[in-house]
Amino acid sequence: MDLSQLFSDPVGFVRDLLVQLLASLGLADSAINVILAAIGVVIIASFCLVLPLFLIWFERRVVARMQDRIGPNRVGPQGALQTIADAIKLLIKEDITPIGADKLVYNAAPILSVIAVISMWAVVPFAVNILGTRLNVGALYIISVGSLGTLAIMMGGWSSNNKYALLGAFRTVAQLVSYEAPLLLSLLVPVILARSMDLGTIIEKQEVWFIVAAPVAALIFFATSVAEVGRTPFDLLEAESEIVAGFHIEYTGMKFGMFFVAEFLHAFTVGALTAVLFLGGWRGPGAEAYPLLGVLYFMFKAFAGYFLVILMRAALPRIRIDHMLDLNWKFLVPVSLAAIVLTLLGDKLIQTAGLESEWLRAGLLFLGNLVLVWVVYWFLSASARRMRAEEEGADDHASPGHDDHGASHEAHAVLPGDAGAHAAPAH
Amino acid sequence: MLNEWTFIGLFLLMGAIFPGVPILLNSLILGPKKNNPVKNSPYECGIETVGDTWVQFKVQYYIFALVFVIFDVETIFLFPFAVAFDQVALFMVVEVVIFILILAGGLIYAWRKGALQWV
Numbered sequence A: 001m002d003l004s005q006l007f008s009d010p011v012g013f014v015r016d017l018l019v020q021l022l023a024s025l026g027l028a029d030s031a032i033n034v035i036l037a038a039i040g041v042v043i044i045a046s047f048c049l050v051l052p053l054f055l056i057w058f059e060r061r062v063v064a065r066m067q068d069r070i071g072p073n074r075v076g077p078q079g080a081l082q083t084i085a086d087a088i089k090l091l092i093k094e095d096i097t098p099i100g101a102d103k104l105v106y107n108a109a110p111i112l113s114v115i116a117v118i119s120m121w122a123v124v125p126f127a128v129n130i131l132g133t134r135l136n137v138g139a140l141y142i143i144s145v146g147s148l149g150t151l152a153i154m155m156g157g158w159s160s161n162n163k164y165a166l167l168g169a170f171r172t173v174a175q176l177v178s179y180e181a182p183l184l185l186s187l188l189v190p191v192i193l194a195r196s197m198d199l200g201t202i203i204e205k206q207e208v209w210f211i212v213a214a215p216v217a218a219l220i221f222f223a224t225s226v227a228e229v230g231r232t233p234f235d236l237l238e239a240e241s242e243i244v245a246g247f248h249i250e251y252t253g254m255k256f257g258m259f260f261v262a263e264f265l266h267a268f269t270v271g272a273l274t275a276v277l278f279l280g281g282w283r284g285p286g287a288e289a290y291p292l293l294g295v296l297y298f299m300f301k302a303f304a305g306y307f308l309v310i311l312m313r314a315a316l317p318r319i320r321i322d323h324m325l326d327l328n329w330k331f332l333v334p335v336s337l338a339a340i341v342l343t344l345l346g347d348k349l350i351q352t353a354g355l356e357s358e359w360l361r362a363g364l365l366f367l368g369n370l371v372l373v374w375v376v377y378w379f380l381s382a383s384a385r386r387m388r389a390e391e392e393g394a395d396d397h398a399s400p401g402h403d404d405h406g407a408s409h410e411a412h413a414v415l416p417g418d419a420g421a422h423a424a425p426a427h
Numbered sequence B: 001m002l003n004e005w006t007f008i009g010l011f012l013l014m015g016a017i018f019p020g021v022p023i024l025l026n027s028l029i030l031g032p033k034k035n036n037p038v039k040n041s042p043y044e045c046g047i048e049t050v051g052d053t054w055v056q057f058k059v060q061y062y063i064f065a066l067v068f069v070i071f072d073v074e075t076i077f078l079f080p081f082a083v084a085f086d087q088v089a090l091f092m093v094v095e096v097v098i099f100i101l102i103l104a105g106g107l108i109y110a111w112r113k114g115a116l117q118w119v
Helices: A010-024 A029-066 A082-091 A103-120 A138-159 A163-194 A199-204 A215-229 A253-278 A291-315 A321-352 A358-394 A404-411 B002-030 B059-083 B090-112
Strands: A125-127
Touching: A010 A029, A010 A291, A029 A082, A029 A103, A029 A253, A029 A291, A029 B002, A082 A253, A082 B002, A103 A138, A103 A253, A103 B002, A125 A199, A125 A291, A138 A163, A138 A199, A138 A215, A138 A253, A138 B059, A163 A199, A163 A215, A163 A253, A163 A321, A163 B059, A199 A253, A215 A253, A215 A291, A215 A321, A215 A358, A253 A291, A253 B002, A321 A358, A321 B059, A321 B090, B059 B090
Parallel strands: none
Antiparallel strands: none
């Protein structure tokens, strides 16, 4: 037993100890494996469920600061125990099932939403050898269990026997299902660059972070992931000023709490996945020799992403449903398709030309991305100009939304060549 | 391989147990149970609901779901290709680009047909 292994491979160290202990009890090898897996599952799952206690407090403090308030600061140091107090309050609330609700689906929905988020962490690598498990289809696994969350929201909205909840479920279909298309497309780009769906391999291949080689895909991945969480500016499914609370309107007590936990954990997972796929995960100086340092780097990057999600929530207003869908289908999907084509052709051409340097590849692809951004910008401004000319020609009223900012929003609706088919929206 | 999926299976199981326990604790033991028909009626800002909740879907939602299915299935085909990227030659990449262009053609068709127009 070598103590230096404690630093180079802490999980392996503990595992070896446990294997010896269990073997001395006379257990079979397969039983030992299952027990070890169960211990790993309990550790990661408890991490995932304890983390939101901190995240909720953190987010409330940050949003409060953005809104010139103080936020929770009474329970515990700086209010850090506020969430625990809230959890206890939720535990002793009455559990109400509305009349006419589909009981089985109604009760299964909050559990499923937590399952969907927690299971993603089964394959997220915290450091070089600190991870749940290595799946060779990790990226697809993340997408598939992530879409279970959509199903949970739909189930909750549909089964509540409430019209507001049903409206929330309708919007879920429109929003979450739509945004899954560019999410999947932009996820393809790091998979191409790494030639692997295994998240561990994706990180190992990032000598140069993939955000350099694929900034457009990184942005699209981040934006669509935020939409998948249902966060502002994409919180149409629980828009409190329109449909009260959307899909979880009838949920009380801990069932509501579980939806809440799932949402916050999912928001953090967005940051974590962006870190894994585009920001090099646990990569950093000394991370391979000392995995615990890698965990630190990874958490720092994940929190940076999460912080950005919070800032977006605090700063941006809710987007209108037709703009939301236009942004998705007429902007994000075509641009992510273009990014895939660019990466496919660019990477293959660089490979065929025999340029093996990682930095050279990343630099060339970055230049390609710049060209892509410029072309997209040109398309948008051309169509914005055309739309403005059309609207000014159609009627003379100048609505205040039609400054540059409004025009760039409208621009998502129409690209050149679409002028005839697309009627200008009536204001 | 089997071991990995055992882990995933255990994870899904644990993912159900962890939220299940506090929910059961709340609804069976700790929470008060003082139901009455008014409290259990669906919330609609104080007004009694009229008619059936489960109304017909707007057809628009189906169209978006259909376009999504097309994109999702087509994209799944690209993932194995991306994994085998080192083994394919340039002309195969061009073939896949043509495949993506056909996909984009489908998007443009849906666009021109007005399927992506929220009404």
